[in-house]
Amino acid sequence: MSFNRRKFLGTSVAASATLAAPMSYAAGHGKPHVVVVGGGAGGATAARYIANDSNGDIAVTLIEPTRTYYTCFFSNLYLGGFKEIEDIGHSYGGLAASGVNVVHDWAVGVDRDAKTVSLAGGGEVSYDKLILSPGIDFVDGAVEGWDLSAQNAMPHAYKAGSQTELLKAQLMAMPEGGTFAMVAPPNPYRCPPGPYERVSMVAHYLKENNPTAKIIVADPKEKFSKMGLFQEGWANHYEGMIDWIGADFGGGNVSVDPSAMTVTIDGEVTNVDVCNVIPAMKAGRIADLAGVTDGNWAPVNAIDMSTKADADVYVLGDSSQQGDMPKSGFSANSQAKVCANAVRGALTGSRVFPAKFSNTCWSLINTNDGVKVGATYEATDEKIAKVDGFISATGETAEVRQATYEESEGWYSGITADMFG
Numbered sequence: 001m002s003f004n005r006r007k008f009l010g011t012s013v014a015a016s017a018t019l020a021a022p023m024s025y026a027a028g029h030g031k032p033h034v035v036v037v038g039g040g041a042g043g044a045t046a047a048r049y050i051a052n053d054s055n056g057d058i059a060v061t062l063i064e065p066t067r068t069y070y071t072c073f074f075s076n077l078y079l080g081g082f083k084e085i086e087d088i089g090h091s092y093g094g095l096a097a098s099g100v101n102v103v104h105d106w107a108v109g110v111d112r113d114a115k116t117v118s119l120a121g122g123g124e125v126s127y128d129k130l131i132l133s134p135g136i137d138f139v140d141g142a143v144e145g146w147d148l149s150a151q152n153a154m155p156h157a158y159k160a161g162s163q164t165e166l167l168k169a170q171l172m173a174m175p176e177g178g179t180f181a182m183v184a185p186p187n188p189y190r191c192p193p194g195p196y197e198r199v200s201m202v203a204h205y206l207k208e209n210n211p212t213a214k215i216i217v218a219d220p221k222e223k224f225s226k227m228g229l230f231q232e233g234w235a236n237h238y239e240g241m242i243d244w245i246g247a248d249f250g251g252g253n254v255s256v257d258p259s260a261m262t263v264t265i266d267g268e269v270t271n272v273d274v275c276n277v278i279p280a281m282k283a284g285r286i287a288d289l290a291g292v293t294d295g296n297w298a299p300v301n302a303i304d305m306s307t308k309a310d311a312d313v314y315v316l317g318d319s320s321q322q323g324d325m326p327k328s329g330f331s332a333n334s335q336a337k338v339c340a341n342a343v344r345g346a347l348t349g350s351r352v353f354p355a356k357f358s359n360t361c362w363s364l365i366n367t368n369d370g371v372k373v374g375a376t377y378e379a380t381d382e383k384i385a386k387v388d389g390f391i392s393a394t395g396e397t398a399e400v401r402q403a404t405y406e407e408s409e410g411w412y413s414g415i416t417a418d419m420f421g
């Protein structure tokens with residue numbers, strides 16, 4: 001695979017940036033300058049760690065369009081009625097207080113020769129090191145009949161916030177005995193257990209509020225993360241409510257019609273009341289515009305998350321192609337700490353520790369019925385490689401499941417404090 005070292009700019013926005021007489025953000029006033037694009041699990045953590053640990057020796061700018069970041073993690077619990085939307089919203093004031101220069105704008109282009117990032121608002125920011133953590137975008141045409149213009153009729157709710165609230169409103173408005181459909185994504189995608197935790201939380205809501213309603217899942221995969229645990233939980237709590245149609249039964253042969261509100265699975269047309277379409281994913285577009293992806297994901301070096309294309313450009317979290325870690329908030333946060341340590345070392349000569357990573361993905365199946373899967377990882381020349389792992393067992397006691405759920409609550413408080421201060 002080869003990458004061209006040249007200028008990449010989104011054409012339409014590049015034109016507006018030129019017209020708007022771009023303002024140049026002062027880099028670091030003589031200090032090295034790190035620019036972070038994307039203030040989510042990877043980007044917010046990296047920005048905060050570099051700013052906090054460098055004692056003011058490195059200037060850090062974070063570019064993030066939203067003023068409130070809604071975590072995808074625990075957004076399914078909002079659908080299930082276990083959280084309010086405010087519980088999963090976080091502002092950037094803590095990062096600003098840590099010394100990060102927070103710029104609320106979209107990055108729309110990266111010139112890797114000039115080492116600048118252009119902004120939708122017309123400005124330009126120069127960098128010594130650039131960290132991209134823009135999350136995911138959807139692959140065009142991945143689900144026949146669906147594109148972004150259909151996201152109000154058939155929400156994805158795979159970037160949290162207004163989409164999540166919309167899906168919840170549609171769930172609440174379902175007619176008695178109605179049908180909720182989900183089109184599940186192919187691998188690799190953000191949060192492997194996420195769609196199935198969502199099915200559980202939707203089932204929990206419906207069991208309490210609309211018990212004769214049904215859930216259909218069309219899935220292009222033959223198996224999925226924590227499958228045995230979810231299937232056990234669905235049988236225990238939601239018997240007869242969930243129809244999961246895997247690849248073996250035509251679950252991958254699916255199309256939707258958002259105006260007719262129908263889903264066609266392996267030739268069979270079903271009228272649905274709510275349809276949650278989760279299309280195939282790829283790296284956030286700015287990674288592509290920076291020319292550091294292979295068309296889908298950004299290949300990175302495990303030791304520091306620098307891209308294979310450019311040693312001064314790093315990609316974290318969902319957008320990266322790093323090896324064995326799942327695309328999760330925990331993974332992005334863990335990768336961000338390794339990257340922050342390496343970037344600080346490269347810019348100031350501070351000590352760089354060996355790259356170690358960890359991840360746990362918790363899922364809630366029903367009230368106090370939490371399960372988890374996790375692993376530790378290390379950097380090899382080739383990839384981030386799994387060292388050892390663990391997973392909840394089927395048939396665990398209610399006490400163990402409750403303790404697992406409580407552990408996930410503690411993790412949520414911890415990771416959001418780690419990201420936002």
Ligand code: FAD
Pocket residue numbers: 037038039040041042043063064065066069071072073074075076105106107108133134135136157158159190191194195198284285286316317318319327328329330331332360361362
């Ligand atoms: P994000 O956290 O999505 O951050 C990307 C940020 O970049 C966004 O704020 C976006 O606004 C910004 N951005 C994008 N493009 C630009 C641009 N051009 N310019 C400036 N900013 C830009 N993970 C877990 O660990 N545990 C869980 O329990 C869990 N549950 C989940 C449940 C669901 C339903 C979903 C959908 C995901 C879940 N995840 C979970 C996965 C987790 O949310 C993601 O893996 C994680 O957020 C990835 O971090 P990131 O930094 O790569 O991207």
